Amino acid sequence: QKEVEQNSGPLSVPEGAIASLNCTYSDRVSQSFFWYRQYSGKSPELIMSIYSNGDKEDGRFTAQLNKASQYVSLLIRDSQPSDSATYLCAVNYSGGGADGLTFGKGTHLIIQP
Amino acid sequence: SAVISQKPSRDICQRGTSLTIQCQVDSQVTMMFWYRQQPGQSLTLIATANQGSEATYESGFVIDKFPISRPNLTFSTLTVSNMSPEDSSIYLCSVSGTGDIQYFGAGTRLSVL
Numbered sequence: 001q002k003e004v005e006q007n008s009g010p011l012s013v014p015e016g017a018i019a020s021l022n023c024t025y026s027d028r029v030s031q032s033f034f035w036y037r038q039y040s041g042k043s044p045e046l047i048m049s050i051y052s053n054g055d056k057e058d059g060r061f062t063a064q065l066n067k068a069s070q071y072v073s074l075l076i077r078d079s080q081p082s083d084s085a086t087y088l089c090a091v092n093y094s095g096g097g098a099d100g101l102t103f104g105k106g107t108h109l110i111i112q113p
Numbered sequence: 114s115a116v117i118s119q120k121p122s123r124d125i126c127q128r129g130t131s132l133t134i135q136c137q138v139d140s141q142v143t144m145m146f147w148y149r150q151q152p153g154q155s156l157t158l159i160a161t162a163n164q165g166s167e168a169t170y171e172s173g174f175v176i177d178k179f180p181i182s183r184p185n186l187t188f189s190t191l192t193v194s195n196m197s198p199e200d201s202s203i204y205l206c207s208v209s210g211t212g213d214i215q216y217f218g219a220g221t222r223l224s225v226l
Contacts, residue, residue, distance in 0.1 A: 032213040043205055043217040044156070051212065088155060092213045100146045100158035100171075100207075101215055 002027055002093050006104035014112050019076040021107050023089030026070070032092035033065055034101065035074045037085045044088055048074060079111045115140050115208050117218035125224045126196055133192045134221045136206035141186035146215065147179070150203040159204075162189045196225045 003026040013019040021035070032051055036044035048063040050056045050072065056063045062075040076083055086108050090101040116139040126132050136145065147159040160168040160181055168181040182190045193200050201224050207215040 034214065043220045046214055046216070049212055049214055090156075090215075100148070100161055101156075102158070103156045105155045 002091070002102045004089055004091050004102050004104035006087075006089050006107050008105050009108040010110050011107055012110045012112055013079050015079060015081060017079055019079045019083065019109055019111070021074040021076075021087050021089075021109065023072045023074075023104055024070055025072070025089075025091045025102075027091075027093050028067070028070060030067075030070075030091050030093050033063070033072045034090040034092075035061075035063060035072075036088040036090060036103075038088055038106065039085045047087070076109075081111045081113050084109060084111045114210055114214075114216045115142065117206060117208060117216060119206055119218035119221055121221055122219060123222040123224075125226060127226055128197055130196055131192055131194045132196065132223060133190050134204055134206075136189045136191070136218055138187045138208055142208040143186070144209050145183065145189045146207045146209070147181065147189075147191045148205045148207065148217075150205060150220070152201070156205065159191070193223065196223075198225045201225045 005024045034049050035047045037047050038044045050063040050065045060077045064073045086106040088106045089104040118137045120135045145162045148156040150156050158171050159174045160170045162168045162181050162183040164183045164186050180192045203220045205217050205220045207217045
């Protein structure tokens with residue numbers, strides 16, 4: 001059973017602080033990992049992708065992957081009220097683009113002004 | 114990333130009827146995917162549509178309920194058949210890009226009375 005686990009929150013973070021979102025997955029052979037942001041009433045938009053162990057930084061966002069622990073995280077620095085959304089962790093278990101993604105339930109993030 | 118158009122954006126349907134959702138992409142893609150997002154839930158993959166072959170359905174989804182067409186490399190349809198209130202959801206199509214990244218259409222918000 002392919003599973004992706006996230007804490008549903010809500011996670012409340014003061015403006016300007018670091019928001020830390022976590023995700024675990026069930027299958028060691030997973031190839032590709034993604035963080036999507038979804039605003040209420042909108043479709044998911046890609047924030048980060050990560051494929052190898054370690055950190056990947058893009059602006060205020062850093063994705064971290066630890067395949068041995070089957071753990072992927074997303075850090076948001078200098079959090080802004082516009083970052084308030086649901087963050088979905090997604091895993092491609094096979095790679096190659098032929099399979100769909102398995103999504104976690106999402107973490108609802110609230111940035112307090 | 115590809116531009117994905119979905120129609121209709123929303124609909125209200127009567128129990129027992131069927132609705133066909135269209136997904137158009139602005140470039141040729143091999144794989145297209147259909148997801149369902151039930152109220153307050155995350156995304157669940159319904160099926161994968163490969164041009165020129167039968168769609169591949171995930172566990173819990175069957176062709177009689179969710180028939181899919183994929184007549185060419187830029188277009189797909191999903192039909193929700195014999196609808197019940199439990200089918201009220203957002204239905205999303207997506208395409209796979211470089212690195213297994215998936216890009217989503219705006220979604221179809223379906224309410225069944």
